[in-house]
Amino acid sequence: MTINKPVVAMMMAMDRNRLIGSEGQMPWHIPGELAYFKSVTMGKPIIMGRKTFESIGKPLPGRTNVVVTRNLDWSAEGVLRAHTLEQALSLAAEADQASPEPELMIIGGAALCADAMPQTQRLYLTTIDHAFDGDTWLDSFHWEDWRVVTEDVRDPATTGGLAVTYWVLEKA
Template identity: 45%
Template sequence: MPLLSIVVAVDKAGGIGVDNKLPWHLPEDLAHFKRVTSGHAIIMGRKTFDSIGRPLPNRRNIVITRNRDWSHENVLAVGSLQEALREVIGSPSFIIGGAQIFAESLPMVEQLIVTEIDKTFDCDTFFPRPDPAQWVETARETYYSEANACDYAFVTYTRRL
């Protein structure tokens, strides 16, 4: 299992959110996210934590924030991505957002676990398409969402050596 992965859901245009919220409701993706991340550390920015509203159970919740006074029960608050990564050395861990944390961690991660939603939503935040020169698709499971009337896929990309 790779030590550091990004887990993200994107629409057809690479959108990942609007007004600090998910623009879709895809229960299958939430279940997939839970299966993938349970029992491991999840690293996120404070705004992502605020959008979730609580620590996620059965995971080590690590929140990156510039506010040294910020704290929350059952959450480890750190001041930088580097500090978060020092906390998880040697353990499989997942970067779960937001856009700034994704951008900062992208050069360091070994794997992308992407839910690709075959529909465009109104988004104000985006995730870059995996560059084929750097990433190879290693797994794809395709499904259909009745609730969103669209196809979606759970796709794994592995960094090229």
């Protein structure tokens, strides 16, 4: 049996200043964005930091949830715990061996994304052409490191009046 090596992918949304969060939450609500997130991640292992998991509040159904934390005593029902990014990637890969085109999804937060950015091969990036207030940025992302695979510009009438683009990028 041949085991396909999984693609390390990341899924993030950011404003024009690379802002991704405000007090542990997303600083925007965009109609359709959560449905897009679900459609891309469903059936794939998702890897997130503990604070991201706690902001969601529960494991996301239909996906293996892997939470990275330095706290050796932390646990939550319905998730796999990892103490390093490497351990998380290994747990997620084991969970996704049956997939013909395995893809491991890193979904946040900023510190985990910074650690994972060098290993990330594909990025599902939502950009919002607006400046929001917040406290967490995707500083590890640089456009010149990526090439565009697809670009899907949404009509602001369908996205709450915001100019939103869904990108699929691959490492340049």
